[in-house]
Amino acid sequence: MTRDGQIRLDDYRAVVPTATLDLLRRLAERIRGRSLVHVNSTRVGGGVAEMLHRYVPLFTELGIATRWEVISGAEEFFRVTKSFHNALQGQEQAFTNAMFQSYLETNKENAGRLNLDADVVLVHDPQPAALIAHARPASDGKRRGRWVWRCHIDVSRPQRRAWTFLRQFVTQYNGAIFSLPKFAQRLPVPQYLIYPSIDPLSEKNRDLTPDEVAAVLQRLSVPQDKPILLQVSRFDRFKDPLGVINAYRLVKKHDDCRLVLAGGSADDDPEGAQVLAEVMDAGSHDPDIHVLVLPPTAHHEINALQRAAAIIVQKSTREGFGLTVAEGMWKGKPVIGGFAGGITVQIIWGVTGYTVNSVEGCAFRIRYLLHNPDVATQMGRNARESVREQFLITRDLAEHLALMVTLLR
Amino acid sequence: MLGRAAWDERELLAGIEDVPAGSISYHTRSYFLRSRYLAAPYPNDFATWAAIQVRDRVLGERLAVVDLFDFADVEQLRGELVGIIDHHLTTLQTVPRVDYGEPFHFMRSTLIEVPTGIVARNLREFRDALERVDTSAIYFHFYEAGRRSAADPLAWLETEVGLADVAARLRRLNPYVTSLAGMRAQLLTACDAVMGGSAQ
Numbered sequence: 385m386t387r388d389g390q391i392r393l394d395d396y397r398a399v400v401p402t403a404t405l406d407l408l409r410r411l412a413e414r415i416r417g418r419s420l421v422h423v424n425s426t427r428v429g430g431g432v433a434e435m436l437h438r439y440v441p442l443f444t445e446l447g448i449a450t451r452w453e454v455i456s457g458a459e460e461f462f463r464v465t466k467s468f469h470n471a472l473q474g475q476e477q478a479f480t481n482a483m484f485q486s487y488l489e490t491n492k493e494n495a496g497r498l499n500l501d502a503d504v505v506l507v508h509d510p511q512p513a514a515l516i517a518h519a520r521p522a523s524d525g526k527r528r529g530r531w532v533w534r535c536h537i538d539v540s541r542p543q544r545r546a547w548t549f550l551r552q553f554v555t556q557y558n559g560a561i562f563s564l565p566k567f568a569q570r571l572p573v574p575q576y577l578i579y580p581s582i583d584p585l586s587e588k589n590r591d592l593t594p595d596e597v598a599a600v601l602q603r604l605s606v607p608q609d610k611p612i613l614l615q616v617s618r619f620d621r622f623k624d625p626l627g628v629i630n631a632y633r634l635v636k637k638h639d640d641c642r643l644v645l646a647g648g649s650a651d652d653d654p655e656g657a658q659v660l661a662e663v664m665d666a667g668s669h670d671p672d673i674h675v676l677v678l679p680p681t682a683h684h685e686i687n688a689l690q691r692a693a694a695i696i697v698q699k700s701t702r703e704g705f706g707l708t709v710a711e712g713m714w715k716g717k718p719v720i721g722g723f724a725g726g727i728t729v730q731i732i733w734g735v736t737g738y739t740v741n742s743v744e745g746c747a748f749r750i751r752y753l754l755h756n757p758d759v760a761t762q763m764g765r766n767a768r769e770s771v772r773e774q775f776l777i778t779r780d781l782a783e784h785l786a787l788m789v790t791l792l793r
Numbered sequence: 794m795l796g797r798a799a800w801d802e803r804e805l806l807a808g809i810e811d812v813p814a815g816s817i818s819y820h821t822r823s824y825f826l827r828s829r830y831l832a833a834p835y836p837n838d839f840a841t842w843a844a845i846q847v848r849d850r851v852l853g854e855r856l857a858v859v860d861l862f863d864f865a866d867v868e869q870l871r872g873e874l875v876g877i878i879d880h881h882l883t884t885l886q887t888v889p890r891v892d893y894g895e896p897f898h899f900m901r902s903t904l905i906e907v908p909t910g911i912v913a914r915n916l917r918e919f920r921d922a923l924e925r926v927d928t929s930a931i932y933f934h935f936y937e938a939g940r941r942s943a944a945d946p947l948a949w950l951e952t953e954v955g956l957a958d959v960a961a962r963l964r965r966l967n968p969y970v971t972s973l974a975g976m977r978a979q980l981l982t983a984c985d986a987v988m989g990g991s992a993q
Contacts, residue, residue: 403909403927410907565898568794575794577900728895732833741893786905 391438391585393445399584400778408778411785412446415792419449421502425465425511427454429680431580431707432508432536438583442781448788453498455512457490465511471546472510472539473704479545492518504788505531513553530558530791536580538704538725540566558791563705564726576787579729580705581780582714582771588683589714592691600688606674611641611694611754616686616711619647619660622702624722626659627743629666629673631699634747636672639754643667646676646689690715695753695760696737699746700724710775713737713767718760720749730775736767799897801890802847805839806878808899814867815901821861821870823902825973826932836969837861839874839897846894852881860969904937916956919946920984928973935976936968959987 393405420443424432436452443450457465464483471477495518507513519527533554539547539562551571554560559574568575582589601608613632617623625645632643645663660677667673678685690696696712696719703725710730712719719737721727731737738749753760773779795816799805809817820838833841835857844853855877864870882888909930913919923931934946951960966979 401927403925403930406909407907407927407929410909411905414907562794565794565900566798566895568796568898570796575796577794789905790903 390441391583393442395585396778400772400776404778404782408446408782408785411782411789412448414789415503415785416447417449418504418788418792419451419502420504420506420788421451421453421500422506422508423453423455423498423500423512423515424508425455425457425462427452435580436508438586438777439781439784442777443784446781446785449502451499451502453500455490455494455498455515457494457511458486460486461490462511468510468546468550469537471543472550473537474541474543477543477546479549484549488514488517491515495519500529502529503792505529506534506784507531507557508534509536510550513550516553516556531556532559532561532576532787532791533557534561535567536563536704538564538567538702539569540564559787561787564729578780578783578787579726579775580707581775581777582707582710583777584714586683588687589711590687592684592688597688597691600685601692604674604676604685604689606642606644606676606689606692608692610672611639612644612689612692613641613695613697613750614644614646614689614693614712615697615699616646616689616708617698617700619645619656619663621655621659622700623647624699624701625663626666627701627746628697628699629663630743631697631746631750632673634744635750635754639751641694641750641754642672642674644674644676644689644693646678646686648678648680686711687715690717693717695720695750697746697750698722698727699740700727703727706730707775709737710771713764713775714771716764716768718753718763718767720746720753722746730770732766732770736763736770795899795901797899799899801888802843802849802852802878802882803888805842805897806875806882808897809839809871809874809878812899813901814871815903816899817867817871817874819900819902822936823904825936825968826929828972842897843889846891846897847889848894849889852878852889855881860967862967862969904933906933915954916950916959916984916988919950919954920981920988923977923980923984928977931973931977931980935980936973956987959984962987 396405422436424436426433440450440452464487467477467479491512491514494512495515500515500519507515513533516531521527555572557573559576560571561576561578562568563580565577615625615628619625628645629643635641664675667675690712696717698706698709698719698721700706700722701724705726709719709721709727713736719731721731721737721739723739723741728739731739733739740746740749795812797808799808824836824838834844835841835853837856840853840856843849843856856874859873861870909926911922911926913922934944937944947960947964951957963980963983968976971979
């Protein structure tokens with residue numbers, strides 16, 4: 385780590401084999417001196433911004449001149465892109481020509497303002513996707529650099545009108561990256577699969593001492609006197625927090641335990657506020673149910689809760705990738721997850737945890753693990769090793785480097 | 794990703810017939826590279842999908858027993874897989890399909906060669922390198938070597954180091970029924986057994 389707290393590649397020696405880091409450096413040698421620019425819509429908040437704060441210095445350390453550009457726009461633009469986001473994830477949304485126009489004009493303005501001159505231009509999510517339509521050609525009339533659209537959202541069942549509009553820009557790219565095979569679309573450009581990842585050295589995932597864990601739980605008023613079941617997620621119907629409470633109640637008839645549901649504030653999301661109210665109500669008569677509304681910066685608290693838990697639950701009925709599963713697995717915990725989205729990729733059934741399809745299935749697997757602590761311990765070990773191999777930032781970096789090598793050949 | 798999916802076994806069959814050779818390799822041979830730590834039920838994606846997602850365990854087992862290292866090239870392997878599924882479907886009244894599981898998504902991969910910078914000049918150095926290289930190097934040299942003779946370390950042992958008997962012994966190890974880590978362990982054991990008292 386540098387004096388200013390910046391993580392260096394060598395810091396990862398503590399968590400991944402030396403050969404993995406050597407491979408990263410060797411791979412980067414193939415494209416040393418080339419340039420990369422990431423483009424997204426915010427520098428703070430959200431998983432993409434969090435990821436880019438880590439990526440940019442690591443790519444730079446690997447010898448790739450890396451920049452990060454952020455598009456700007458009026459409130460109306462972000463209202464439109466929020467509608468895009470929801471529609472692409474399958475929610476019914478109404479669009480007007482004025483909305484499309486606002487999106488296009490903002491992208492055009494940004495294309496004129498941002499420095500998008502690089503060997504590879506990696507454009508994240510729908511907000512800046514139309515920049516490519518205004519990419520300035522070089523003197524020979526061709527577009528400089530290879531442009532790749534990185535889609536971080538679940539587009540397995542997009543609302544057709546939104547996807548058709550976006551598709552006209554995606555087809556102009558040199559390729560598109562999706563997070564799961566089922567997000568792939570019929571496109572005339574190459575589509576690449578790169579799973580998201582977690583950073584083992586971040587505040588949310590770094591090792592904590594038992595004292596640090598105990599201090600956080602004390603502060604949150606969660607006693608450690610009995611096994612803790614934990615779900616970390618937004619208060620959203622697709623995350624099924626009420627289903628988790630019902631599963632806990634089935635377990636509680638036989639086995640003493642606590643349930644912690646930890647998630648972010650739902651102030652800006654009317655439906656989320658409604659779900660949170662229902663969860664609060666459902667848990668209000670049981671002192672062993674703890675509903676924690678934490679700020680988005682509560683990484684340390686989430687880390688401690690995951691380390692204190694006996695079993696991590698992520699009982700989603702619909703999910704993008706669900707990296708909270710990998711976070712729990714990295715803490716050496718067995719995870720019981722809903723059979724949805726990326727959860728099915730992360731959990732190896734019976735080896736690192738269980739995927740379940742009902743409240744009853746969830747309750748049964750919780751009981752099984754509570755009664756078989758040796759199995760739970762072994763699953764937790766397997767889970768950590770599985771994440772080490774597949775879901776750490778080092779693997780993610782290697783795949784982005786491999787993609788750049790492929791694009792720049 | 795090819796943007797093509799199969800929801801039933803006839804669509805799987807059609808896909809296997811149509812997709813580029815790189816896709817067949819991805820779903821069979823490169824399974825080992827993608828599943829370094831923990832294996833799915835079977836070491837090829839077609840077999841696992843049939844057994845788990847379609848719940849047609851018979852087809853899963855029939856596809857799983859096909860040892861891809863028995864085939865000189867991908868087209869022969871493709872022909873064998875097509876023959877098995879086609880024959881299986883002729884014995885059924887209806888085409889098994891995904892009811893509750895996930896469809897099969899066809900993918901393909903590109904292998905990028907990256908020199909590790911590790912050089913071996915004799916059996917001992919070879920053994921020590923095997924122990925410390927990333928498992929992707931084990932994959933490249935022992936799972937892909939049949940298709941890339943320049944990458945075949947056993948040919949090097951045979952011709953450059955003059956250890957034809959050792960090369961023959963290592964060649965008998967079958968990669969199909971083990972993981973990359975398992976293969977590494979078997980190679981190390983075999984090297985240790987040969988070196989015994991006489992380091993090369």
